[in-house]
Structure formats: C-alpha cells, structure tokens
Amino acid sequence: MKCNKVRRLLPLSAGGDLKTGQAMKVEDHIRNCPECRREYEAYRSSLEKTRIVLREECRDWSEEEWRRVVGKAVVSRSAPSPVMAPWPFRQVWAYVLMAVLAVSAAWLAVKPSAFARYFQMESAVVAQLRQEPFWDEGKKAAQDVIRMTMVSRESGLKIVWLLDKNFKWENDE
C-alpha cells in the first residue's frame, strides 16, 4: 500500500475502525514508514485528547431531577385526551352551517326555477335590446343599406352606389 492511500485511511485506523484486511495492510505500512507512523500517532493523540475531554465533561442527572423528568413524560402520555362536549354543545356554528345547507338543498329540489335566474344572468344591455329592438319594423335598418363611394383621382368625379342587403342596386348619387 502506498503512502497517499495509507494517509487517507489513517483517521479510521487511529480509532480501530478499518476492516480487518485493510487494517493489517495499514499496520504493515506504518511499521516501515516513519512519516506515516508520525501521522498515525498525531491522529491517535488528538483522538485520545478529545475522548478525555468529553469524558471529563460528562454529567449525570440528580435523582430528584431524573424522577421529575420521567414522571413528566409518563404523565403527559397517560393524560386523558380532552373529552368531547355532549351532543347539543358541540361547535354550534358547524350545525348552523349544516342546517343552512340542508334548507338550501331542499328548496332547490322543490323549486328549481327559483335558482334558475341566478344562473341565467344576462347583461342589462342585452336585456334592454331584447325588450326594445333598436330598429323599427316598418323601416329599413341602416345596416341593410350599403353605400359605396368611388372618387376619380384625375377628374374628382364622385360616384356613390347604394345597394340593399342583397347587393341589388337601388340608387346612385
């Protein structure tokens, strides 16, 4: 095994976390390579120091505190879930909403025409047109007369053709 590969494995080797085959190869290498051995020792030392500090930092619960914490966990779990209010007192607004919906549904079933006007909405303009047609039955509507004007560029002569809606010539000016 070469030095660069061994160096990559040293952090794990220092804590004894390599697989058996790899560990043996690394051990063989560091036995014969002083540079890698130095690196290995540095990892071992930093790991050892860290472990000591972490061990020294350890604390334990005081008996009283521990019992209180456990008791709290047990009590909070075994506390009964909030009991639902009896039928007449359960969330009144929900029942009111349900009643309104039920009445509406019943009304729709009995008298559907009462709802029809809400769904057949038409604009005020259309409604007015429907009631009062803008053309007079006796007269021809303006749209029924087509007026074509032709002007000569040279002489300035102007010819106006008036055609009815079937493009029949009626008159000219």
Add this chain to the structure above:
Amino acid sequence: MKEDVLLDRALDGDESAFELLLRPHRRGMLNIAYQMCLDWEEAREICQDALFKIFKYLHSFKQDRVFKTWLYRITMNTALDTLKKRSTQAKIVDQKSVFCAPGEEMNPENIFLSKELKERIMRCLRSLTPREKSVFLLRDSEGFSIRETAEILGFSSSSIRTHLSRARKKIRAQLEK
C-alpha cells in the same frame, strides 16, 4: 430485572418500570444531548422530549432490536431536530465545569492549559456538521461500534466511516492549529 420484563411492564403504563428501563442509559442520553448542542439546559430539554417520545412510541419498539440503540436513535434525532431549529451558533460552553478529574488538584498552569484544550475541542465540535458530529460522538464518545452507529443514525456503515474520517481529520487539524 430483565429488560424485556421491564419493557412489558412499562407498556402497561408502569412508571417505575419505565424509569428502571431507562436508568442505565440516562447519563449517556444527557451527555450525548449536551455534546450535540453544547448547552446543559438545552440538553435537558432534548432528553425530556426524547423521554416523552420513547414512552409514546414504546409499543412500536420491536423486541428483536437492541433497546439501547433505539433509545439513542430517538435522542439523537431529537437533538438533530433541535439543532436544525436553532439558527444561531451553539451557545458559549458552560464555563463553570472545570476540566479536572474529581478530587484532583491542579496547579494554575495546568488548569489554564486544560481549559484551553477543552475550549479548543468544543470549538472543534462546533465546526463539525451535525452529521459528522453525531457520528463522531456516538463512536468516539459513547463507544458504539460502526454497525451500531449506522443503526442508530440510519446510514450505511460506509457512510458512517466516511463521516467519521472527515470528523477526525477536522478535529486533528483544529487541535494542531
């Protein structure tokens, strides 16, 4: 009393059985929570939440698994959730605890050096990502094997090795600065 007997009794809502079941692990739980967040108050809150979850989900624990591993998994996940929620950096380490074995006399120079070393190591821990930190602490502080650490954190063994290697490299680099 055996663990499975205590477990059955705890499932029936027996508080004393639940307490006895957790007693051997209480110190480990508190310390791993502290090392994750570096604040004793927060560590106690994490343990409180973890205990609540443990009692709540005790019925879902499969008895063919190791209870200790399951317990640490819940504690670790609770600690990781707390770290996620906390946007600010870890609070300053409790300065009251002194790096000195109980009853051991230390001269001022030694106290200064060990305090400095402790602060450096705590700084190293803060520089690790939550995942690296959890792997490092479970393996190097709590002494779980690679396989157990993988089971607790729900990663593969190779992923645990990768994170452990990175964490140890970072810690060494920080200590040599």
